[in-house]
Amino acid sequence: MISGQETRDRFREVLGSDVGDEFYGLYCDYHDAQVLFEEYRVLFGNPKDVNMLNAIGGRFFGLIQQIMQDSLILFITRLTDRPTMGGHECLSIRILPLRIKDDQNREIPDRFRDPEWVKKLDELVKKAKKKAKYARQHRDKRIAHHDRDTTIPYESASPLKPLNIIEVKHALKRICIVIYYVLAKMEPGTHFLNTLVYQSGAGDFLAHERLRIELLLTIGSHVDSEINPNTPFYRRANSVFDRFNVDLSRLDSETRSKYMELFRDFEWEVKGFRDKGVS
Structure with a gap:
């Protein structure tokens, strides 16, 4: 297993200092989101375990469940945000096609300039953005703000669809495909493509x-x-x-x-x- 610093150094070596650092940030954010999702799945994926958690402290674990769900929503929306928001640059997978297509960036290797490969990357990013629409609605109308139209007037309000963890899983999968599409080009068949392995605190x-x-x-x-x-x-x-x-x-x-x-x-x-x- 290699360290985070070694991973960052390798990304910088292949993609250049700026894009390498950006990609390392995206890589870490995605894996943090995936670990959180796995912990959520372990805690709340089995009805018998949910019954046990309710018996131990239903209200407390209900809050934990809501916090974990909202954190996953924020991970997904951050990773698929526009490249620039409010005059500030965002660290999002949507910057990757822009960085790679930038002719001024001489640090990007020629193998990343392949038009067909870049076109495919662009398509994968758009699919990830589309899958994140559900999460973005929850962030914008419920988590970051309380959209008045979702609750008032009571008789004709337009409430959000209830949070569906399957939709969250699919959005994370689409982000994963983008990250590992770049990794496969960067390090074909190397350890970077290994399955995520960690000790589950929720399982313990x-x-x-x-x-x-x-x-x-x-x-x-x-x-x-x-x-x-x-x-x-x-x-x-x-x-x-x-x-x-x-x-x-x-x-x-x-x-x-x-x-x-x-x-x-x-x-x-x-x-x-x-x-x-x-x-």
Whole structure:
């Protein structure tokens, strides 16, 4: 695996300092967006995992989902914005055909000047821009601004179509095709064309939570086996902790209180997960 600096240096070597730096920025933005999409897919792509997240903290994870969706929208729109907006140059895939066709740029290798190749690049960029139209509507009318016509007047408003993660996936795919079309010309058959590999934090989190819930439900099964309406709470807890070689009678009062509180939390959490249908 090569470092980011080595990647940037290679892009500069092939495309020249300015275009190389610009392409490296686009390359990084695309991969950041792809990692975010994969984390989103892992967290919210499986209905069973969504049920678990709702049981843990539905409102909180609902906010996380909305933030991740909006971040993906912003990635897509930034990567497909006009080359210039408000008098400022933008780092967008739409600058690539312009840079490569610029006769004043002597750093671009001749193999990138092939008219058929440049024409194809132009077509791919236009397709990516078209796929991003859906995302741009959400950015302009909901995220960056609240378009009045989408909600008022209530009876005749024109609301935006609900966010569709499949549309986001397709837009990212179109951007990916542009980035890797240039890479294939730059470094045919090299490591730059490898599939993105990374450790999923969302996957680690879900695995941790599944294990925690499994342990809770296991302890809960021991609790259930000992519950008797006529049995004091202390004896019920003592019988359960005995299974884990914890003798409450031998503990000092402070430690015993902590264990009792832990047991009470377990009872409540197990009951909460069962009430929400998590198993």
